[in-house]
Amino acid sequence: MQPLMERITGALAAVRNPRTGADVMAADMVRDIATTVDGKVRLTLLLAAQDDATLVRDVRQAIEALAGVSDVRVDVRDPAQTEPTPARRAPTSAPPAMNQPQAPATGGMGRALPVMDAAPKAPPKVPEPVAYPQLGRIIAVSSGKGGVGKSTVAVNLAVALAKMGKRVGIMDADIYGPNLPLMLGVDAAPAVVDEKIIPLEAYGIKVMSIGFLIEKEQPAIWRGPIVMKILTQFLKDVAWGQLDYFLVDMPPGTGDAQLSLVQATQVHGAVIVTTPQQVSVGDALRGVKMFERTAVPVLGIVENMSYFENPETGKPIAVFGTGGGARLATETNLPLIGQVPLDPRIQEGGDTGRPIVDAEPTSRAAKELEAIAQRVVERLVSIYGN
Numbered sequence: 001m002q003p004l005m006e007r008i009t010g011a012l013a014a015v016r017n018p019r020t021g022a023d024v025m026a027a028d029m030v031r032d033i034a035t036t037v038d039g040k041v042r043l044t045l046l047l048a049a050q051d052d053a054t055l056v057r058d059v060r061q062a063i064e065a066l067a068g069v070s071d072v073r074v075d076v077r078d079p080a081q082t083e084p085t086p087a088r089r090a091p092t093s094a095p096p097a098m099n100q101p102q103a104p105a106t107g108g109m110g111r112a113l114p115v116m117d118a119a120p121k122a123p124p125k126v127p128e129p130v131a132y133p134q135l136g137r138i139i140a141v142s143s144g145k146g147g148v149g150k151s152t153v154a155v156n157l158a159v160a161l162a163k164m165g166k167r168v169g170i171m172d173a174d175i176y177g178p179n180l181p182l183m184l185g186v187d188a189a190p191a192v193v194d195e196k197i198i199p200l201e202a203y204g205i206k207v208m209s210i211g212f213l214i215e216k217e218q219p220a221i222w223r224g225p226i227v228m229k230i231l232t233q234f235l236k237d238v239a240w241g242q243l244d245y246f247l248v249d250m251p252p253g254t255g256d257a258q259l260s261l262v263q264a265t266q267v268h269g270a271v272i273v274t275t276p277q278q279v280s281v282g283d284a285l286r287g288v289k290m291f292e293r294t295a296v297p298v299l300g301i302v303e304n305m306s307y308f309e310n311p312e313t314g315k316p317i318a319v320f321g322t323g324g325g326a327r328l329a330t331e332t333n334l335p336l337i338g339q340v341p342l343d344p345r346i347q348e349g350g351d352t353g354r355p356i357v358d359a360e361p362t363s364r365a366a367k368e369l370e371a372i373a374q375r376v377v378e379r380l381v382s383i384y385g386n
């Protein structure tokens with residue numbers, strides 16, 4: 001058999017970039033191929049904003065198919081932010097420490113930090129927002145900080161809307177921690193038919209996640225232009241069909257993805273998720289302001305993990321303080337459209353791919369989430385009509 005390195009470069013020479021027609025080796029899109037004696041392969045793929053993100057998967061699959069390969073990691077970089085090399089670097093044999101992560105430590109936050117945090121040299125061109133009428137009303141579900149239950153709320157709102165007979169799509173734009181595959185129990189490489197990506201389906205909703213495309217267990221290094229690229233591709237190149245509501249599970253904070261989304265299309269409304277604690281409320285306030293600055297109407301505030309229902313008395317116990325959602329609503333003059341209790345079944349359902357609105361429809365949490373979906377619809381109708 002040929003040496004592994006030669007077989008890798010041979011396999012990559014058969015992976016074509018549909019945008020340019022050239023293979024990824026000839027186009028100099030592959031850097032730093034490294035292998036270990038036990039068949040681990042690591043490489044860097046230079047993916048421009050205009051390139052098809054499914055190339056990452058194609059590259060990985062081409063290498064996985066080779067005999068003797070036990071593990072493949074593809075690090076994605078934006079060529080605009082990568083130092084040009086005068087000549088293509090020769091493939092290197094892997095040093096023994098090859099498998100050590102290259103990204104900075106996460107500082108115990110359980111979330112990988114981006115490895116490419118250098119500012120782009122030239123300001124990126126701001127694209128004109130494009131309308132996607134087939135997606136129906138586009139709703140961003142956002143939070144100021146991570147871990148407040150934004151994805152949980154987004155997923156359950158989507159399922160609740162579907163139970164109301166609406167046609168619903170959901171995508172995540174969370175490059176650092178796409179949660180939808182786990183929460184909805186779907187995780188497969190979506191099929192591509194006639195150059196359109198076919199979304200996966202769960203609980204009557206159509207689903208597309210960055211998690212279906214990017215490498216698992218490796219730091220997300222997609223930044224600025226790549227986020228924009230993925231968002232646009234999900235809006236434009238996914239065969240969503242005609243929808244009534246399209247939910248976007250945003251990454252926490254007020255960064256690239258939020259701006260990219262509002263630059264990519266008209267967002268009809270935002271739902272801001274917070275917990276009752278003051279610190280969470282402060283972050284959420286910044287989120288509200290960001291949407292207001294970009295002329296996206298905030299439909300309302302959802303306070304999650306509001307209270308724990310005492311199983312014996314049925315009385316609420318404030319676990320994370322009280323009143324945060326109401327305070328934020330007063331400060332921003334926005335409606336508080338729901339208070340979702342802390343319920344261990346929400347977490348279990350999130351981990352096993354069964355949203356509580358489907359799994360425990362009679363629970364107080366599920367009923368509240370359904371009521372929130374109803375209020376979101378009413379708010380949208382009051383702003384845009386039917």
Ligand SMILES: Nc1ncnc2c1ncn2[C@@H]1O[C@H](COP(=O)(O)OP(=O)(O)OP(=O)(O)O)[C@@H](O)[C@H]1O
Nearest residue numbers: 146147148149150151152305341342343346347350
């Ligand atoms: N009301 C709730 N009761 C119990 N557990 C909850 C509740 N809401 C969310 N959780 C759990 O809290 C964790 C964080 O929720 P989730 O992933 O939805 O938050 P997030 O704000 O989207 O986080 P991230 O910043 O990672 O995207 C999950 O394990 C989820 O199941």
